[in-house]
Amino acid sequence: MKRILLLLALCVSALTVNASTGETLYVRLAQPTIVGEATLPAGEYTVHVLRPNGDTPVLAFQGKDKAALVIAAQTPLNTESTAAAELVLSRTGDQFKLLKVIVNGRIYEVPR
DSSP states (O other): OOEEEEEEOOOEEEEEEEEETTEEEEEESOOOOOEEEEEEOEEEEEEEEETSSSSEEEEEHHHHHOOOEEEEOOOOOOBBOOOSSEEEOOOOOEEEEEEEEETEEEEOOOOO
16 A cells, blocks of 8 residues: 655644643544544544643544544654644545644654
């Protein structure tokens, strides 16, 4: 299978930072996207980067219907990016898979 890496800033409409709850990113997924072991349908999502135990970041994806998907993320050693807010996806055929979330230049890897 041919794997094409895509770097997409998917309709990032706003970016806010709240020190008490972590970083928040608003995105629109144009296609169903695999996140961890689940598939999010196309639509608008709020992505929260939380740190409930201080060290391990957790990504919480919340749709307009208030249903949420929460997954533990990994922060790579080199956590700086020049991008303010982006989603990094891979594409295999018609399937999109989320690899990384970048918020305020910090990179969070999605477990495979």
